[in-house]
Amino acid sequence: MAEPQIIWFRNDLRLADQAAVRAAAAAGPVIAVYVLDDETPGKWRIGAAQRWWLHYSLVALAADLKKMGGALVLRRGRPAAELAAVAKAANATAVHALHHYEPWAVTEEAAVAKVLDLTLHDGAYLAPPGTTKSGSGTPYRIFTPFWNALQHAMPPGDPEPAPMIRFAKPPKSDDLDDWKLLAADPDWSGGFDVWTPGEAGAHAALDTFADVAADYEHGRNYPAKPLTSRLSPHLHHGEISPAQVWAAISGRGEGPVSYRREIGWRDFAINIVQQFPRLGDEPNRPQFADFPFRDDPKGLRAWQRGRTGYPIVDAGMRQLWTTGWMHNRVRMIVASFLTKHLLIDWRHGERWFWDCLVDADYGNNSLGWQWIMGSGVDSSPFNRIFTPVGQSEKFDGGGAYIREWVPELAKLPDDAIHAPWDASPMALKAAGVDLGKTYPHPIVDHAKARARALAAYAETKG
Structure with a gap:
């Protein structure tokens, strides 16, 4: 036997x-x-x-x-x-x-x-990590050439169905409830009912996304539109394979082509982890090792709780706190705000995401924060500083995302909701907004914060 x-x-x-x-x-x-x-x-x-x-x-x-x-x-x-x-x-x-x-x-x-x-x-990935290399046999550190090379090995193999399984007699098992995985202090998981963990839930989410995947390319940057896949927690926990996702969205236009790059970024992240195992702890670029971050517990707390006074930032942080997830465009906005407007160490944000995200993946999370900071091997330059109001107006023009997650501003008109501090006293009163009481004043001035960040960067470049 x-x-x-x-x-x-x-x-x-x-x-x-x-x-x-x-x-x-x-x-x-x-x-x-x-x-x-x-x-x-x-x-x-x-x-x-x-x-x-x-x-x-x-x-x-x-x-x-x-x-x-x-x-x-x-x-x-x-x-x-x-x-x-x-x-x-x-x-x-x-x-x-x-x-x-x-x-x-x-x-x-x-x-x-x-x-x-x-x-x-x-x-666990589209291709085994470490197998996508340059012509000289070295691993890639820049995404675009990595992605171009990875595509030559695609598509991945056809997904296999679950096999027939014979089971041996199992030994003693712990009781899952004894692990107390649901215990949190405070219990901030009240909004997690938007998710259905498990293999069946993953395929239901994939089916939902497949129906709108053709619109992904033009709609993925707008947080109020339901055009992102929301597959990231299912992929992170391995409830669905990248090959299954690839197969399901094939032949559905340009949207899936764009989404495949997102799956490819996940492969890229783990390939970077192979090269830099301490990606979550140390900047890839040595000049950022002594960056003059500020010690600002009050600012960090305001950012964590969605009380910065910048509606798009606060909407994202409240979505994260409530649902364990945040739209990717908004992740970039809030990360830029923490590291550049507040000059708070990116690792504080990374750790907050690690605890609050249902899709907290070591490679993706660490690489994303270093990308925003400008400290990664393949990253946005530090002096690319997101303007919160400009980003808000561009990607949430009608304010639907802000109205959902910052309801105390919901009655403000479209032209005031992105920067309530610039709204007229009449508009604020009509909307029931009392700045400093019902909603905070901005905790930092954008122009001054930008200048301070650039000065800190200049000191680093020294």
Whole structure:
């Protein structure tokens, strides 16, 4: 009789188009295991919003396995020790898993490989990280040539359906509720009901996006329009594969072509992580190591809570706090505001996103913040400073996004909602807005903040 095969799930919580599941099922009876590891990642342990998502994604995966006659074994601790314990109880030695590339994931895999027969499979990205290289064989550090090269290897292979699985008798499992993944202080997940974690939820989201994907190119920058995919948390948790997304949106015009670049950026980010494992902690450009950031706890708190006095910034931060997600255009606006208008260290923003985003991906999050800061290997220059009012007028002209997330400004006319401090006293009174009371004055003047940021940058360039 074939030896039981352990499937080690991590951020790959699906059964279809999952190479580790397919290989394990072909080799023998299966034991499905998820290990919650809060130790190996250190300060990069998953944040509160991700923990909420993980709880419900594990519920969905366990239900899918149960329908097939199996169960999901839950363990908490170091993966090598917990998987070894499962293997001993099940008389198994073989472990199958998808390959992950975050620095702590690499550490985990090496530790498991020392005690068990670990086979790692590709499938978390469009192409295996490290395989897209220049003609001279070096890894890319600039996105556009990386993307051009990656496209030569596309499309990815056809997605595979979930295999037939025979299950071995599972050993003892933790109770998911005992992990208290839903506990948060304060409980800011009241708006998370807009999400449906799990493989079925991922495919429902993909179906919804596929219907509007043709409009993605011209609508993706407008936060009030429902034209973004909202697939990022499903991709991050591996409830759907990039190949499945690629296949579903093929043949639907220019919009999908543009969206594929976003999936390609995800591949690019993890390739940069391979080259710079400390991407989330250290600037890629050495001249930013001693950048003169300001220590401003009050400003940081105002930014976190959406109380900066700049409506588009506050709308984005409140959307994040309420739903665990923020429109990508607005992510750039709020990140630029924190790092340049307030001169607060980008790592404070990165960590806030890590805790509050349901799609908080180490590569994407770190690369995005360094892109805005200008400290990344491929980044926007520091002196590109987003003008909040200009961005707001351009991408939320009618103010619909602001009205949704900053309701105290909802009655302001379109020409006043982007900069209420410039509105007439009559317009403010008619809208029920009392600046400084019902809505804050701007915590910083744009022109002065811009000049201060450029001066700090000049000092850095020294």
